[in-house]
Amino acid sequence: MQFKIEKKLKNSLGRVGVLTTPHGDILTPAFVAVGTKATVKSLNPEQVKEAGTQVVLGNTYHLYLQPGDEIVRDAGGIGKFMNWQGPTMTDSGGFQVFSLGVAYGKDISKLLKITDPSLLIPERFDDSDAPRLAKIGQDGVSFKSHLDGSIHYITPEKSIQIQHNLGADIIFAFDECTSPTEDLKYQEEALERTHRWAERSLKEHQKLENQKQARSQVLGSPGPQPRPDHSPELVSDFPQALFGIVQGGRDENLRKQSAKFISSLDFDGFGIGGSFAKEDMSTAVKWVNEILPEEKPRHLLGIGEPEDLFMGIENGVDLFDCVAPTRLGRNGTIYTKKGKIIIMNTRYRNDFLPIEKDCECYTCKNYTRAYIAHLFHGKEMLAGTLASTHNLYFIVNLVKKIRQSILDNKFFEFKEEFLKEYLN
């Protein structure tokens, strides 16, 4: 993997670049489509590509449970398995430490709506007996499968091994995504853990990369090779890049400490993870990116509302991923330049205009709001597909436009113009 910065945004951390992977280039900043279980929900790869997507992100925990990382390996890696020909990434399962852990069964999301920390404290009350599917252990996390209840212990080494089997171009260190409701003391402990896990992830990755190299010297050039032991199947032997993950919650010291520590390790790039109140996000990203080495790519994990994309890019983020376009799409919320709309609302039932008249996505070129509203009311499968198609196109292309605006020296004008209309 190679990263080249083409242009920098004046008086800020922002930049435009090209990230070269074994499966193609990613023009950054870029929005990564989330395809947790080796599928971008409700879309086929052609639709994902037509939306302008350059790279897809799968999930270690989910693919390990189903269908199993060895199946994906034998299929030739996640890209081949799901018929996505471009670059791929996998998340490490660190997010599931959060979503299946403290957040399980609760109304806690990755982002917090309130800024007042005193309001957070009740959440920390004795919840040790609260049901959760992820529990942090000595040197890893035990997960109780949400599919069949079976117990699985994931260590940093295990996560990396799984990700090597999944074979994405870019993989992530195993981390602990903490809850935004955790107090400082807990954030410190968790950060210490994430740092130890980062070292172990890196070590395991280097070991496996070395083995891979040795293997490809025997077999010839890198790429899918026949497996001597599973004869007709293929193994992905492309070199993989490992990104370390910066955590630290909303605390400045912890964030900076984490950025320093993680950047001291030999990662190929970085993820910025964890939780913040929305208002704190830009400062947290800035603290971190001022410290991370400029020449390596940075991925802001799980972030993706339009206003966040501008913020992230301005503060030096190169990659974003977010479930929002597809989840909102499936649930009937659709992005427009004037803000999000809920397509099931009464007023769209007889609205025979496209979602956006000047949108070039497949949905807008071919269908009306009334039709999409009808599909949602009728619980038709196509509803989620058409809405996700538009949403993914909207977000992916917003990032593309932001990239272009930097190249054209018009970033700040574009940002102001867009957000003024979008946020009303």
Next chain:
RNA sequence: GCGUCGGUGGUAGAGCGGUCAAAUACAAGGGACUGUAAAUCCCUCGCCUUCGGGCUACGAAGGUUCGAAUCCUUCCCGGCGCA
């Protein structure tokens, strides 16, 4: 015509003397969703309200009762059976 069963909120359908403005589901209206436990979840859903409550309601009209969607009488409407 006789017999019989039934008529409950937008719909289906519980309730069968008080705790019933009436279960539940659907429909309807609104909302949420940021490294996917999610084609999911939450709220509202007779009328009025100073959110304490007030008013009108279970085909219609009478009646019994402290009290009726629930019991009785008649009428209207529908299903089924027999003529």
